[in-house]
Amino acid sequence: MAAPYGIIVDPNDFVTDGSFWQMPNDQKVILGLKTYINKFEAKYIYQILGQVQGDLMIADCNANNGVPIIPDNLAIFNAINLNDTNDRQALRQSEGLKNVLLGLIYYEFATSRQWRITLAGFTNTEVDTAEKLTYRSVAILAEEKWNEAVGWIHTIQWYCLIYSAMVSPPGNYTNFKGQVFTAVSADFL
Numbered sequence: 001m002a003a004p005y006g007i008i009v010d011p012n013d014f015v016t017d018g019s020f021w022q023m024p025n026d027q028k029v030i031l032g033l034k035t036y037i038n039k040f041e042a043k044y045i046y047q048i049l050g051q052v053q054g055d056l057m058i059a060d061c062n063a064n065n066g067v068p069i070i071p072d073n074l075a076i077f078n079a080i081n082l083n084d085t086n087d088r089q090a091l092r093q094s095e096g097l098k099n100v101l102l103g104l105i106y107y108e109f110a111t112s113r114q115w116r117i118t119l120a121g122f123t124n125t126e127v128d129t130a131e132k133l134t135y136r137s138v139a140i141l142a143e144e145k146w147n148e149a150v151g152w153i154h155t156i157q158w159y160c161l162i163y164s165a166m167v168s169p170p171g172n173y174t175n176f177k178g179q180v181f182t183a184v185s186a187d188f189l
Helices: 027-049 051-063 071-077 097-112 135-166
Strands: 080-084 090-094 116-118 121-123
Touching: 027 051, 027 097, 027 135, 051 071, 071 097, 071 135, 080 135, 090 135, 097 135
Parallel strands: none
Antiparallel strands: 080 090, 116 121
């Protein structure tokens, strides 16, 4: 497996046909995605896991072509599907850390690339051959991706804080200090 462009995420994750995160396979889009991966990937890893646990995850992924091998890191990198016995048997689900990062970066990219700053001020690019989505439509699509990722983050953080302490042997997430993520809404548009 080839190493990703970033720590875990690669622009090809967004432009592969059939990808849940699919964007146009265009050089400008790929260059833009590289910029957004550089800007947001490590930031979100640290916000999700905290500084020390984030450093451990990043070092593990950097040493192993974007896929961790340390069991505690691999457990939250992969999908999680577990019953939460403390919450009326609720099912906790996550598509894993990579998909979380794809959702968050997708949101940042899609919501901020709708306008260009020119000498005339903010402008909207016109398309001759296709119907352009409104900013609101794009924001709603991006919001769905963000909000799904936030649900997965909650499961990863639950796993680190609660579930891993209940199993034998317990997970080693003593350095976990993730931040709270909240859903977004395009209702203000």
